[in-house]
Amino acid sequence: MKSGVTNLFVTVIGLAAALVPVNSFAALGDLYEADFFSHTIFKFTPAGTKSTFASGQSLSEDLAFDRFGNLFEADGGSGTIFKFTPAGTKTTFASGLSGPFGLAFDAAGNLFVADASSGTIFKFTPAGSKSTFASGLSIPNGLAFDRSGNLFEADDQSGTIFKFTPTGSKSTFASGLSFPVGLAFDGAGNLFATDQSGTIFKFTPAGIKSTFASGLSSPDGLAFDSAGNLFEADFSSGTIFKFTPAGSKSTFASGVGNPVGLAFEPATGIVADISTRASVQTGNQVLIAGFILTGTDPKQVIVRALGPTLTSFGVANALQNPVLELHNSTSVIATNDDWQSAANANQIPTSPVDYRPPDSRESAILITLQPGAYTAIMSGKNSTTGNALVEVYDLATSTFSQLTNVSTRGFVGPG
Template identity: 80%
Template sequence: MKSGVTNLFVTVIGLAAALVPVNSFAALGDLYEADFFSHTIFKFTRAGTKSTFASGQSLSEELAFDRFGNLFEADGGSGTIFKFTPAGTKTTFASGLSGPFGLAFDAAGNLFVADASSGTIFKFTPAGIKSTFASGLSSPDGLAFDSSGNLFEADFSSGTIFKFTPAGSKSTFASGVGNPVGLAFEPATGIVADISTRASVQTGNQVLIAGFILTGTDPKQVIVRALGPTLTSFGVANALQNPVLELHNSTSVIATNDDWQSAANANQIPTSPVDYRPPDSRESAILITLQPGAYTAIMSGKNSTTGNALVEVYDLATSTFSQLTNVSTRGFVGPGNNVMIGGFISSGGNGSVQVIVRALGPTLTQFGVSGALADPTLSLIDGNGNVVASNDNWKNTQQTAIQNSGLAPPNDLESAILATLTNGNYTAVVSGKNGGTGVALVEVYKK
């Protein structure tokens, strides 16, 4: 399935379905359940451990999370939309509704509410300002947005699924479907996240340079790390002893760090459920919230020192409407264990993602890079150490498919692999043919 292509699934059940508990997932993977009879919202961890998140509700109908992790509940008995912070603090977001059922957030953070008794879909801005999005409906229930911002509504009494454009234009998507109540889109393909590259850090134009693009609409918090001394404990020889890190946007340096504990926000680096603090005090880290755009992390050795090092970019806000895409790293490819190793994680979506991985060398010369790797070879390896695919000279394998992707390497000696991957950890290993050395670029594109 191509990225962004989704299928709509409809729950069709009888009138008694109004008594069925409604579920919603938090960004961390916990399951929240609105229990109709007990007037309680329960929380389940991924392991199935149950706890009470909120109690004393009237008639809980629907749940939905906003981009900041706040939980919204449609309370049909009181005609109220309640808002719960991640800590469980409850406030009234909206009141005076006739019978709220379906809830859905658009990409801008506006909340849409299907008010069944009044036959209306209301729109609430993040500040709580109310307007009528659609009226004259039979009995609106479930709501769901597609990736293009169109709103789909399950109209219970008429047995119809209506589609509304972002401007509010209404059309019939499906009819004669019984009594639809629930709508859900099959997830698009997964994302490429949490990138890392290990290479030999030299001086001049042979420092380690990691590039990434944030697409979408929301700011995203990331942490960029530069590790050196830690690699020694993993058997990596000649580790860089004191890495220095710079983060650039398209025009300038926006952050720097040498020794992560010296950063003003070092105490804000997350430690749970994953500890993102570098293990060694000489290593570097930048914790920052970025707007969508292109960024470059440059890693060098303090006082022009050299050695093997690892640069990493971690996505700390996977629930936002932005994602890491088109990741790349430029570095020096040496002999033996001094090859360049690019790592990435495929996650989310429907459990798979199609990528093109490229290894460029000769092309760098035209961009003023001296000492470019003359003939790069490429291997793609999964988290179990199995070789998924390998390539030397991209036209030797998958030539037609790679050309059709629009991402064919410019030089015939460069390498490329097109692969559909299940969610997991992967590494792309770039080496020089016949032991060749030089500066190369490894890239991962999500299709």
């Protein structure tokens, strides 16, 4: 290319879609299992190799990973929620509960706990602040979120699966079961439920019920890997069974004691941050960055537009007041000018990483997105120009969706 100022035009969404396979995933993660009577959390590699991750628990009931790869354990005997870092360091996240059985994280990183003896579902913010989400239940057990953010609860004693909207409105999704325990959603939005009749039932999003597997021995926890295989904790037989999407059954692990809760570690190799820096001009020379969410689950991300901060890194002519728009394939879905003006600005995570832009004039959009192609457009307020940086951070690496690729259309000049 000869020197001088030129324009670079790229069809962002088209290029991104062409470069990234729609169903690509990172490598499969390890499976963690809460073993009830041995008071142990076991770890299994994808090949089935078993090791002890933590011991000395008290009637381990359920497991769930947060977006940072920390493992949370519902310790039924002690009424405690323990938190384990990826390195295995253990701390107390919450205590004083009455038989915590089920755990599930929403897309914003809040932990929901089914407290069996009190008949309550509690909600804990990432900082540990506790509130009551639902009460008056009958031995609440397994919890699972669908891709729309609705919470489903296996109500053991009533034989019912209840559905709660994000605002807490309750309805009956399924009834007439024999002590439902574990819940899990597949990538198509079907709900799978273990039932103490020795059965795994499958429910379509519309609630149509069918039998997926039978003849099991006190089936308990469920978890899907990123390939769509279903793993089942078979309590009384001391076995973890694996079912292909077509229902073919095999033994993944045996002789493990009394398996209850299952959870897959976030897959390795996930892109947690994609970014691009360019000169922001006016008109059709604003900065445009496209990115793709592949997989099946909704994902919380933060998109940031930085300008003034670049000055401290030696970048000349930094854009002083960036404005940010986020588009899906058809329309604008969010905008921001000055990140502190956003209605959910106080929800931007600050620990263990502070995602708030350093300068109040910079922009940020905190949002939960469905898998698909997206475009972030950065311009200067009042048609100002300058160098700027657009970033997309993955805040939910534990889901079976992946942030992939950034493609940029911008102004290219010399130097």
